[in-house]
Amino acid sequence: xxxxxxxxxxxxxxxxxxxxxxxxxxxxxxxxxxxxxxxxxxxxxxxxxxxxxxxxxxxxxxxxxxxxxxxxxxxxxxxxxxxxxxxxxxxxxxxxxxxxxxxxxxxxxxxxxxxxxxxxxxxxxxxxxxxxxxxxxxxxxxxxxxxxxxxxxxxxxxxxxxxxxxxxxxxxxxxxxxxxxxxxxxxxxxxxxxxxxxxxxxxxxxxxxxxxxxxxxxxxxxxxxxxxxxxxxxxxxxxxxxxxxxxxxxxxxxxxxxxxxxxxxx
Amino acid sequence: xxxxxxxxxxxxxxxxxxxxxxxxxxxxxxxxxxxxxxxxxxxxxxxxxxxxxxxxxxxxxxxxxxxxxxxxxxxxxxxxxxxxxxxxxxxxxxxxxxxxxxxxxxxxxxxxxxxxxxxxxxxxxxxxxxxxxxxxxxxxxxxxxxxxxxxxxxxxxxxxxxxxxxxxxxxxxxxxxxxxxxxxxxxxxxxxxxxxxxxxxxxxxxxxxxxxxxxxxxxxxxxxxxxxxxxxxxxxxxxxxxxxxxxxxxxxxxxxxxxxxxxxxxxxxxxxxxxxxxxxxxxxxxxxxxxxxxxxxxxxxxxxxxxxxxxxxxxxxxxxxxxxxxxxxxxxxxxxxxxxxxxxxxxxxxxxxxxxxxxxx
Numbered sequence: 001x002x003x004x005x006x007x008x009x010x011x012x013x014x015x016x017x018x019x020x021x022x023x024x025x026x027x028x029x030x031x032x033x034x035x036x037x038x039x040x041x042x043x044x045x046x047x048x049x050x051x052x053x054x055x056x057x058x059x060x061x062x063x064x065x066x067x068x069x070x071x072x073x074x075x076x077x078x079x080x081x082x083x084x085x086x087x088x089x090x091x092x093x094x095x096x097x098x099x100x101x102x103x104x105x106x107x108x109x110x111x112x113x114x115x116x117x118x119x120x121x122x123x124x125x126x127x128x129x130x131x132x133x134x135x136x137x138x139x140x141x142x143x144x145x146x147x148x149x150x151x152x153x154x155x156x157x158x159x160x161x162x163x164x165x166x167x168x169x170x171x172x173x174x175x176x177x178x179x180x181x182x183x184x185x186x187x188x189x190x191x192x193x194x195x196x197x198x199x200x201x202x203x204x205x206x207x208x209x210x211x212x213x214x215x216x217x218x219x220x221x222x223x224x225x226x227x228x229x230x231x232x233x234x235x236x237x238x239x240x241x242x243x244x245x246x247x248x249x250x251x252x253x254x255x256x257x258x259x260x261x262x263x264x265x266x
Numbered sequence: 267x268x269x270x271x272x273x274x275x276x277x278x279x280x281x282x283x284x285x286x287x288x289x290x291x292x293x294x295x296x297x298x299x300x301x302x303x304x305x306x307x308x309x310x311x312x313x314x315x316x317x318x319x320x321x322x323x324x325x326x327x328x329x330x331x332x333x334x335x336x337x338x339x340x341x342x343x344x345x346x347x348x349x350x351x352x353x354x355x356x357x358x359x360x361x362x363x364x365x366x367x368x369x370x371x372x373x374x375x376x377x378x379x380x381x382x383x384x385x386x387x388x389x390x391x392x393x394x395x396x397x398x399x400x401x402x403x404x405x406x407x408x409x410x411x412x413x414x415x416x417x418x419x420x421x422x423x424x425x426x427x428x429x430x431x432x433x434x435x436x437x438x439x440x441x442x443x444x445x446x447x448x449x450x451x452x453x454x455x456x457x458x459x460x461x462x463x464x465x466x467x468x469x470x471x472x473x474x475x476x477x478x479x480x481x482x483x484x485x486x487x488x489x490x491x492x493x494x495x496x497x498x499x500x501x502x503x504x505x506x507x508x509x510x511x512x513x514x515x516x517x518x519x520x521x522x523x524x525x526x527x528x529x530x531x532x533x534x535x536x537x538x539x540x541x542x543x544x545x546x547x548x549x550x551x552x553x554x555x556x557x558x559x560x561x562x563x564x565x566x567x568x569x570x571x572x573x574x575x576x577x578x579x580x581x582x583x584x585x586x587x588x589x590x591x592x593x594x595x596x597x598x599x600x601x602x603x604x605x606x607x608x609x610x611x612x613x614x615x616x617x618x619x620x621x622x623x624x625x626x627x
Contacts, residue, residue, distance in 0.1 A: 098339035101339070
């Protein structure tokens with residue numbers, strides 16, 4: 001099929017003009033030309049793209065500053081064509097606080113994984129939300145430390161095998177997975193808390209809407225918006241991308257149910 | 267470097283910590299992030315008390331959940347182009363070290379104030395100079411230096427805020443004021459710097475939102491390719507070389523000195539008295555006080571090694587700066603040390619006694 005189209009195009013080469021085509025999709029200008037380094041099937045690429053699509057669509061590229069974490073998305077600033085800062089492990093929301101407090105009229109977001117946000121950065125996470133910092137916190141939960149080679153995360157499911165829980169997560173030894181988004185809902189500073197995914201097109205559309213809402217709330221200075229994305233890690237989980245989607249649906253989503261956890265009261 | 271003081275004579279009697287905080291407001295800081303710890307909590311107390319009452323001041327003052335959060339807020343605000351500072355005391359500064367290393371690597375200007383207390387560990391709240399190594403040799407991981415100013419009076423607690431920001435912004439490097447619990451707590455007359463007299467260097471590198479006509483600005487300390495990381499290091503080392511020209515020190519009665527005391531901060535105040543006591547007894551003692559402890563006045567000490575019989579380094583620690591003095595004199599003269607630890611302070615007589623006992627040897 002693709003080959004045929006290609007041949008047809010080639011026959012018409014030189015006579016075609018741009019007017020003959022209707023552009024239905026292109027890479028957003030808010031992404032750079034740098035190819036993603038993420039593993040095939042990894043959710044990070046999709047989240048990056050959706051986030052940057054929203055930034056482009058609502059026209060805030062010139063008014064937004066992002067904060068990258070330590071973890072697989074440590075190089076997010078190579079891909080997102082916006083001003084960005086790289087934070088120390090766990091401290092993205094403190095860095096974002098520093099930026100937002102001196103540039104209160106700009107949009108600010110932090111982007112962190114589960115080890116970063118829910119283990120080493122727990123104090124910063126809770127206190128940033130408790131202050132109701134007027135920022136968006138993006139939280140990618142794939143239940144594993146991807147970058148360092150697949151170690152157990154605070155969100156690793158009971159019994160899940162990782163390189164530091166080789167016989168499965170033993171909750172009697174290391175405790176249960178932490179549902180940080182649920183915890184944060186208890187804080188008055190949390191204005192909008194939602195748990196989304198990127199495993200199918202419908203989920204991606206919902207995530208995009210959540211990002212749209214979060215930036216609107218930030219514009220209205222409503223407080224902290226927290227968007228968790230329950231995602232996958234084909235390399236860390238030692239699965240094919242297709243298998244990870246099955247695992248997400250059968251194991252991760254029951255533990256981390258998708259949907260809004262806290263929405264504004266009207 | 268001259269200190270901009272108000273010629274109209276805005277003199278007050280103030281605590282060191284409060285003079286420093288007032289100077290920070292007069293330096294038009296955009297933000298202060300900090301966490302309470304004795305003996306410097308007056309800094310954040312003063313700022314949280316003053317700022318809401320002074321409409322002309324727009325400074326953000328935020329009490330963070332920890333020193334770790336404070337220093338990372340400083341990183342974020344500095345990266346966004348703000349004039350920003352934090353203050354703490356020894357254990358809190360230890361907690362900040364990771365963040366300070368990131369700030370140094372990302373080349374962000376800011377001010378970190380350490381009102382040193384006795385350690386190690388939780389230690390004591392009494393004054394100490396036990397953080398000299400940490401302050402002057404880097405402190406956190408990797409090859410880096412802070413620009414470190416060591417005040418010896420409440421006046422300098424205020425003046426050095428301006429000097430530190432001037433240097434930090436000139437070199438895009440974190441600066442530290444290395445004080446101690448006594449300087450923070452004691453009251454002296456201070457002539458405060460004139461408000462708004464410190465111009466701010468432009469920060470085209472800052473993350474303020476990417477306009478269409480420039481590339482996106484990135485604040486980072488991550489350079490994963492070793493070739494690139496080495497280049498970053500070489501640039502830093504070049505900068506530290508340039509910073510050597512900013513060395514400052516004070517000499518007291520060194521012209522005819524046969525014995526040289528070397529001391530910084532509070533110890534240097536005590537040594538001034540020792541100089542007088544010694545000269546009353548006919549012993550020609552002088553004093554060199556490093557004002558910047560990074561960069562360090564190695565060259566001047568090396569010169570003085572040709573003149574004096576010996577040097578005596580006086581510190582409120584187990585002997586830290588004495589290593590720099592020995593490096594400076596390259597074995598030309600003996601370098602002795604006297605110090606007390608754990609929050610104890612030497613008397614001028616203790617030092618004189620040490621001078622006499624070494625001289626008799």
